[in-house]
Structures are given as C-alpha cells and as structure tokens.
Amino acid sequence: MARELHLNLFINGRGHHETAWRHPASTTKALSDLSYYRDLALAAEAAKLDSIFFADQLALGDELAHAARGELEPVTLLGALAALTSQIGLIATASTTYNEPYNLARQFASLDHLSGGRIGWNIVTSWAPGAAVNFGQEAQVGIDQRYARAHDFVEAVSKLWDSWARDAIVDDRDSGTYARPDRVRRAAHRGSHFSVAGALNIPRSPQGRPVFVQAGASKDGRAFAARYAEAIFTAHLTKDSAIEFYADIKTQARALGRGPDQIVILPGLSAAIGSTEAEAKRVWEELNELSHPSVGLARLSSRFGGHDFSHLKLDDVLSVEDFPDPSQVQASRSRAQSITALVARERPTLRGLLHSLAGARGHFTATGTPEQIADIIEDWFVSGAADGFNVMPPILPTQFDIFASEVVPLLRRRGLFRSEYGDGTLRDRLGLDPVQSQFDPAEPVKRSA
DSSP states (O other): OOOOOOEEEEOOTTSSTGGGGGTTTTSSTTTOOHHHHHHHHHHHHHHSSSSSEEEEOOSSSSTTTTTTOOOOHHHHHHHHHHOOOOSEEEEEEEEESSSSSHHHHHHHHHHHHHHHHHEEEEEOOOOOGGGGGGGTOSSOOOOHHHHHHHHHHHHHHHHHHSSSSSTTEEEETTTTTTGGGBBOOOEEEEEESOOOOOOOOOOTTSSOOOOEEEEOOOHHHHHHHHHSSSSSOOOSSSHHHHHHHHHHHHHHHTTTTTGGGGGGEEEEEEEEEEESSHHHHHHHHHHHOOOOOHHHHHHHHHHHHTOOOOTTTOBBBOOOGSSGGGOSSSHHHHHHHHHHHHHHHHHOOHHHHHHHHHHHHSSEEEEOOOHHHHHHHHHHHHHHSOOOEEEEOOOTTTHHHHHHIHHHHHHHHHOSSSSSSOSSHHHHHTTOOOOOTTTOSSOOOOOOO
C-alpha cells in the first residue's frame, strides 16, 4: 500500500501569527463563538483532512492588552464539534500535570462515543510557568517530575479504558441481563503518582481509547513519544532538524518493539500563500507591521521559564550568550533549544527574532504560491522529514481557505493525498493498528499503553 500523506488543521485564535486578530483578512467572530470553530471544522472536513486540533493554555498570560486570548476549553469544544461534523478527527489537549486519570478517562471515552471514534488526546505536561498557581501550587515542578507523572498517568488511563470488553454489554431485555460482570474488570492501578481502583463507569469506546498525540521534543519528550505517541505534532525550523527528529523517534520506537509506521510525525507548517511569491511575502510583512514587541517578549520569556529579556534593545544583534542555557530550562526545553540554535545560525536582531517567532512560535514558516507550498510538503514527505503536516495558517480563515482550495488539490494530483474519506475511525485513517484489549484471547494480556 502506498504511503499516504496526513494533514491536520491546528486551529489557534484568528490565525497562528500573533497579530492575526488585527489583520483585515481574519475573522471578526469572537473566540468564544462556536460558529467560528464549526465553520473551520466543516471546511477542513470538506477538504478531507485527517483531523483538527486545539491546544490549551491553563493561564491567561500577561500580554492580554495586545494579544487575542480567551479561546474555549478544548475538551468541551470537541463535544460540540462532534455533533456538528461527521468524519473529521477531533483532537484536544489535556494536561497530565493538572488532571486526574479517572476524570480524564471518562471525558475522552465519552467524546469517542459521541463522535463515533474520531477522538485524539494531545498529551501535554504543561510547561507554562503561570499554570501552577492556578491549581494551588506555588511553583511549576521540573520537567523530569512532570514526565514521571505523565508516564504514570498514561498507564492509569490506559488501564481504565481497557476495563470493559467489547461485548460486556448484553442489553437483553427478555433475560433481564444488561451486562456481563465477568467482562468488566477493575483497573487496580498503583503507580508512583496515582492509585486508581476502577473500573471505568463508561463502556469501551469505538477506538478502545483515543489516539495518543504528543508534542514534546526534549530528550524526555522524545522518550515519552517513542513509548506512547501515535501522532506527534513537532516543531522544526529546518528540514535537517526534522529529518533527525523523524529518524530518532522511529529508531527509539523500534527499540521498544513498536512498528515505526505506528507513529505519524507531523511537523508544524505555517505558510503564507499568494498568487505570486511577492503577494505571499506581503502577508508576513502586513502581519509583522501590526506586531507589538511586548507580546513577542512575553512569549520569548515564557519559552525560557520566565527569563527577563527586557534589557535587550530591539535592534541589537543577538548571540547565544543572551539566552539561558536551554538544556537547563524547565519550561519548553525543546523550543528553547530550537530558538538558540536559530540565533547561533542566523544571528538575527531581537526584532527579527520576535518577527520570526510571531509567525508560528518556532514552527517552520513558508512563503509562496500554492505550487511552491505543495513542493515543500512533497519534499519533506519523501525526504524522511514528515509523514504529513500540522497545518498552521497565519490568518484564519482566509489562509486556510487558500490552502484547502489550491494546495490540497495539487497534492491530490500528485497522488499524495486522499480524495475521499474511507470508512472507519480516526485510528483507521491514520493507519494505526487497533487497540489491543486485555479480553482478546489471541494476544498476550497487556495492561498498559
């Protein structure tokens, strides 16, 4: 079977550039308006994309005066979109640091039932420094502790999702038998962070559990992804970096006994598209002209765990000495490493760096005609850099409309992307194996992810 390109639409604000909310081509709808997300979801479904995705922030942040904030909570939003769409995958972010396994297992099992098997869980450990105080903690715990908790969390929810057999519910009115108790088992999880009795009080969902999605790229994040992730949203500023990451993850997965084809790697791509390259360049120029330095500085500071960059002048040429050691950052370590690598490679001014990060926060940005963007996608796909892309339009909905109407048909004509959906769940669409059940007699019992 020919390898198939996968595309996910990442819906963020009014677009992925931090000033998209001010641009005349962006939506004027409120970020709390369901119709905005419904229209984007239906447009992505019409283009036959694999899925749509919502990130999450557990703190408001300090840049509210000049940046659009206040998006809806993503798990709740997926419940609404499950009823308004019929085929596209729906992925929401939920934190292992600020949730409990039993509640999260119930939420995502419910969503998978409501959507007919179209749900994915983006597993995050929540690096934002401001989140801890919103959950009764004085300070954010370190990255090692967050990943240790995440491992235990995933093991616990996996056992909960596996506590019902597929045939546990009989629903026989004549005999008076609703379910077979012998086909429902306690999770009985006792780990380093969680003790969960179970069983889950929701039957096994259509996929068995949601598709596991992950986005960390630090050493800890890569090890976690190789063990659990089935789709990875990753950020790379160069194709070479993406190729190295792709090979490393697939190698680590193989060493753990997993098939490399059971992890779909989707780098972020934020493309400004125009009928000419000059027209596409004007998109970035217009967005950058609307930027406010305080927003970029706040975002840069958060990537480095709250480090103060305010002493730097906007037109100062940067060096790596202007940044904390990224290997010691306890916030977004992989993004901090990517940023310092860019500074070492290109020596931008602070203003130039902020403009670069404003577009997609450390993801790959591109500029060009539909043909040029299709060329980039095909090149990364065939070069071993990607199994597809996490599409991050700089302005919503207009730049996604161009991507869907002009880039996607080019990918179809090149034999890379589907024309219609096949039957099945999100897991089927991504080419993933069914989730094994402890009740399956043909396979050894596995009580973890």
